[in-house]
Amino acid sequence: MSAQEMKRKARFLQPLSEIRELDHKVLIRLEMPGVSKEDLNIQVENDRLRVFAGRQDKQMNGTYLLRERNRGDYEKVFTIDETIDRDSIEAVMKNGILDISLEYKKEVQPRKIEIKGT
């Protein structure tokens, strides 16, 4: 990673993630409290899946008595390989959680072969 790339990365918050595989689908879950559907930007570029979310509630007026929450824009980049069907990517945002589902291409999914016989 170049110095410039590291500097750029430091500006963003990495949302907590969970990656699972279920029924031949890859499910990515990202926790992004404070982000609405409209703030989200998900892009697929070649083998990179980029999730970006600009946040509206970064700084509040007033004196902070307690400050634990992270603030800042979220960014997370995943690398996806050629077994993923680009057209199948779906995303759902609810209650500050983004669920992305990626399907494998038909040709890499396991096929059940029928055994013929008498």
Added chain:
Amino acid sequence: MELTKWRNNDLLDPMGEFERLQDEINRLFDWTYPSNRGLFDRSLSPAVDVIEREDEILLQCDLPGVDRDDLDLSISRNVITIKGEKKGEQEQSEDKKTYRKETWSGAFQRTISLPETVDPEKIEANMKNGVLTVKLAKREEVKPRQISVKVK
């Protein structure tokens, strides 16, 4: 393509950044262990911001994925308790594989002492995009009042 000059708004207010840093450091020295942790709080608990404004106290809490119905908010005098459960994925499938899990789930509780000036009767809570926002008004007698003095 038209080129416009990029301007960082923070640069217009460099002192603001210093003030924020100073605030942050001051708060570091004020921090004492029991003040914002209740007896039953777990180490895994949601992050909370408490912001004091002229006539209200604002509390914000990150609760991604928590349903409004799973949340229990109570206040007695100036001590507020946020209780709830964060539900994780409960799939039962043989095909399931987990590659990475940074998220947590389970029950949580947070007890926070707010300034004495809050009015426990005037409280308003709102859940949006996984962030709980609680607005507490200050008691009438502590609100800053402006008394205009007539000059004869």
